Amino acid sequence: MAAFAVLVALAALMLPAVAAADAPSSMRTTLNEIEEEVMCPVCGTLLGLAESPQATREKAFVEKLIKEGKTKSQIKDALVAQYGDAVLAEPNGSGFSISAYVVPIVAFIVAAILLAAAVWKWRRSSGGPDDHLPAVEGPSAEDRRRLDEDLGRYDL
């Protein structure tokens, strides 16, 4: 039960980190920052790694918006308006996309519960470590007398 509680606590600690990663930014940004957080939809890679003609136009679009003084979140919203949600490297935390964050955590918790239940059941069904050994009786009175005689012959 203690181990299970630790696992649940670890999963709960992951949630704030996920929420912080998607926290909107109102600060000025750079092309490099945006490139690390959006995709080239045609290439299927991060924009920063893409070299296609479409990626070139997408970068030019981002640079134009940066020059206009748009914030990172405004630029990402503009890219989503052009290319759809798939342009974001990380799913946004709303609607169906939130499942990308929730499903792994839920799966982890369910797996931990199943594992704990399986271990508990196994330990109950197998019992104590010596349950399967036959009971051993101590030496008889005659055997004790003979043992004492043998031990008496040695100067221990």
Added chain:
Amino acid sequence: MRIRSIIAILVAVAIVALLVFGLISKGNSRLAVGAAAPSPTLPKLDEPGSGSLKEYRGKWVLVNFWASWCIPCRDEAPALEQFQQEHGGKTFTVVGIDTQDISDDGTKFAHEYDISYPLLHDGNGDNGHEFGTTGVPENYLLEPNGRLAWAVAGPVDARILREQVTPFLPPKSKES
């Protein structure tokens, strides 16, 4: 033992389901001749409002998937506009779908090549995926009932349009 078997079966089913989901989401196969073409509502590229291929039912439609960043698309644009000028009317039209492109770039492209046929904007490329496109440009000829009659992956030119598309179209005398 029974619970372990159930867990093992559930894990196997989950793995198979994930594999199937991955295969399905990877993309559709190309639209087959005779199949009904998808016709979602898309924003118009060069004017306000939205449009759909359904609006052109009753006409032959040459659906041209293109993008402003696509060099072969620039090569074929004059031929498509010329074809529209020669055959466009009551029985035929070209419809251009600007896919995975910045709408301003698409609009500039349309002005640069004096494109007169209807243009729609498919920013996320989903409509193209439903046709089974794997890139741009690609061209699909739809019958008046919306079913696919002919398709080619890659650019078209005046010769391809004359030899492969024109035979499908009704004679121009029938338009009057």
